[in-house]
Amino acid sequence: xxxxxxxxxxxxxxxxxxxxxxxxxxxxxxxxxxxxxxxxxxxxxxxxxxxxxxxxxxxxxxxxxxxxxxxxxxxxxxxxxxxxxxxxxxxxxxxxxxxxxxxxxxxxxxxx
Amino acid sequence: xxxxxxxxxxxxxxxxxxxxxxxxxxxxxxxxxxxxxxxxxxxxxxxxxxxxxxxxxxxxxxxxxxxxxxxxxxxxxxxxxxxxxxxxxxxxxxxxxxxxxxxxxxxxxxxxxx
Numbered sequence: 001x002x003x004x005x006x007x008x009x010x011x012x013x014x015x016x017x018x019x020x021x022x023x024x025x026x027x028x029x030x031x032x033x034x035x036x037x038x039x040x041x042x043x044x045x046x047x048x049x050x051x052x053x054x055x056x057x058x059x060x061x062x063x064x065x066x067x068x069x070x071x072x073x074x075x076x077x078x079x080x081x082x083x084x085x086x087x088x089x090x091x092x093x094x095x096x097x098x099x100x101x102x103x104x105x106x107x108x109x110x111x112x
Numbered sequence: 113x114x115x116x117x118x119x120x121x122x123x124x125x126x127x128x129x130x131x132x133x134x135x136x137x138x139x140x141x142x143x144x145x146x147x148x149x150x151x152x153x154x155x156x157x158x159x160x161x162x163x164x165x166x167x168x169x170x171x172x173x174x175x176x177x178x179x180x181x182x183x184x185x186x187x188x189x190x191x192x193x194x195x196x197x198x199x200x201x202x203x204x205x206x207x208x209x210x211x212x213x214x215x216x217x218x219x220x221x222x223x224x225x226x
Contacts, residue, residue, distance in 0.1 A: 033214045035214075035215075035217075040201075040222075041219055041220070042203060042217045042218055042219040042220050043155065043203065043215075043217045044217070045213070045214040045215060045216065045217075048213060048214045088154075088155060090155075090214075097168060098143070098160045098162070098167045098168045099145065099157045099160050099168055100157075100214075100215065101157065102147075102154055102155035102156075102157075103154065104154045105154065105155075
């Protein structure tokens with residue numbers, strides 16, 4: 001499998017509920033980031049968590065990173081219809097590469 | 113807030129034609145990237161560019177592709193002879209320093225090859 005795989009692939013929840021998306025990766029990383037993509041649009045950077053950090057918050061977003069399990073989760077609390085989008089994790093591997101590697105994405109649908 | 117600007121937003125081209133996709137990165141950013149996303153699929157790395165040269169490229173970025181930063185502000189991706197499978201969204205991104213705060217992406221160019 002590939003570096004950066006999100007699960008679930010698709011998630012449908014009611015407005016007000018929390019949404020949790022997970023990302024697993026294969027190689028050691030310097031940092032991991034989450035991006036949002038509205039349908040047919042560009043990607044928007046949400047949050048970056050470094051390998052020596054375990055948890056980070058930004059507004060209604062909470063990101064965790066477990067480097068021993070090579071996994072991260074993105075929690076969106078009190079979701080809104082406007083949160084409907086695809087969410088991607090991206091990793092910065094320690095292997096000296098000059099790029100981020102994106103996962104396959106989770107399509108989140110928040111129902112009003 | 114500073115933006116990465118991409119033009120055109122949508123381009124339709126005939127197979128075999130050359131296309132140039134244009135990007136204006138954020139002015140104080142030093143690292144530039146092109147990614148592409150075939151409809152409904154993952155975001156794939158094409159090339160990274162730093163200090164006026166390619167720092168890394170993927171297997172997708174074959175001899176048909178080239179990048180340039182001709183005037184210190186624009187960053188272009190050229191596809192010399194387009195194929196049907198080049199149809200995708202192409203995203204430009206820039207970063208002030210590598211692995212600092214993450215990419216700022218442009219809104220993309222949808223390339224349709226017919």
